[in-house]
Every structure is written in structure tokens, then in C-alpha cells.
Amino acid sequence: MRSVTIAAGDWGKLGADAARVREAVFVRELQIAAPxxxxEADSDALHVVAYAHGDAVAAARLLPNGAVGRLAVxxxxxxxxxxxxxxRALIEHAAHRGDACLRLYAQHEAVPFYLRHGFSTVGAPFYEAGVEHIEMMKSLDAV
Known part of the structure; x- marks a missing residue:
């Protein structure tokens, strides 16, 4: 996509835009309950938001423990x-701060996306908020 810029920062800086993307994808599209x-983890996370033509179109967060979450496009x-x-922005930030690995809970449909980025599945599928997920991990020693 042309004209995409990436911003990284805290919830105070990017929270409103990240929340709008999450609301559109998770609540309205996927029917996940707003809570x-x-x-509360948002306040300690690094947030990344993608903007196209000035509008937020994607968002995700990286927690201090190396967990990636709330990726929505x-x-x-x-x-x-x-x-x-x-x-990739989250992976770079994690590698820069010295994280050994990243982990996430991928929705079933998103597993191929994460596999393409070097994540591997761990364990068995489970349900969270009524949606099937599976844990995935990526080692950062080769990043």
C-alpha cells in the first residue's frame, strides 16, 4: 500500500487511533465484546499504528514480556x-530492546500470516472471547 507511515509510541500518543482500529475490527467486524x-496492559505497551493518507488503518501492541497482541487491520x-x-516494526522494537523471543495468540485464520513472519505454533488451539486461537512464538536471535 502506498503512502503508509508507521508510528510507534505509548498509549497516550497512539491510543485513540489504535482504539478506533480495534473497535472497527474486533467489536464491529468480529463481534468480540468490547471489554x-x-x-490495563495498554498503558505499559509499545503501540504501533499504520497510517494511510493520514488515517489509522492498522494497529498492534508489544508488551514488556514480549507478547504481541491486538494486531488489527x-x-x-x-x-x-x-x-x-x-x-515487522514490533519485531524490530523487540529485537532492539533485547527480547529473546516473541509470543502471541493468533486467531485461526491469521496463522498463515504469522508463519510467513517466522512464528511457529505451540500447543493446541483454544478459545478466547469466543474465537479460536493458537499460541505462536518467534525466536529473535536471528533477527
Whole structure:
């Protein structure tokens, strides 16, 4: 996608834009209850938001323990590489701060996306907020 910029920062800086993307994807599109979309961990996380033509189109967060979460891309920006830009930004930040590995809980449909970025599945699928997920991990020693 052309004209995409990536911003990284705290919830105070990027929270409003990240929340709008999450609301559109998780609550309205996937019908996930709003309390599962944001939590107290947002205040300690590094947030990455992708902007296209000035509008937030994707967002994700990286927790201090190396957990990636809340990766969401608006339908209009999907299959254009925006999610990959956001995930790569989180991977780079984690590697820069010295994280040994990253972990996440991927929705079933997103597993191929994360596999393409070097994540591998761990354990068995489970349900969270009514949606099937599986834990995935990525070692950062080769990043």
C-alpha cells in the first residue's frame, strides 16, 4: 500500500487511533465484546499504528514480556502488506530492546500470516472471547 507511515509510541500518543482500529475490527467486524479489546496492559505497551493518507488503518501492541497482541487491520487495507509493516516494526522494537523471543495468540485464520513472519505454533488451539486461537512464538536471535 502506498503512502503508509508507521508510528510507534505509548498509549497516550497512539491510543485513540489504535482504539478506533480495534473497535472497527474486533467489536464491529468480529463481534468480540468490547471489554476484550482494551485492557490495563495498554498503558505499559509499545503501540504501533499504520497510517494511510493520514488515517489509522492498522494497529498492534508489544508488551514488556514480549507478547504481541491486538494486531488489527481495517478491511480496506488488508492484503496490501500493512499488517506485515506493523508486525515487522514490533519485531524490530523487540529485537532492539533485547527480547529473546516473541509470543502471541493468533486467531485461526491469521496463522498463515504469522508463519510467513517466522512464528511457529505451540500447543493446541483454544478459545478466547469466543474465537479460536493458537499460541505462536518467534525466536529473535536471528533477527
Amino acid at each position: 476484550f479489546v482494551s485492557d 481495517l478491511p480496506s487495507a488488508r492484503r496490501m502488506g500493512v499488517g506485515s509493516l506493523v508486525l
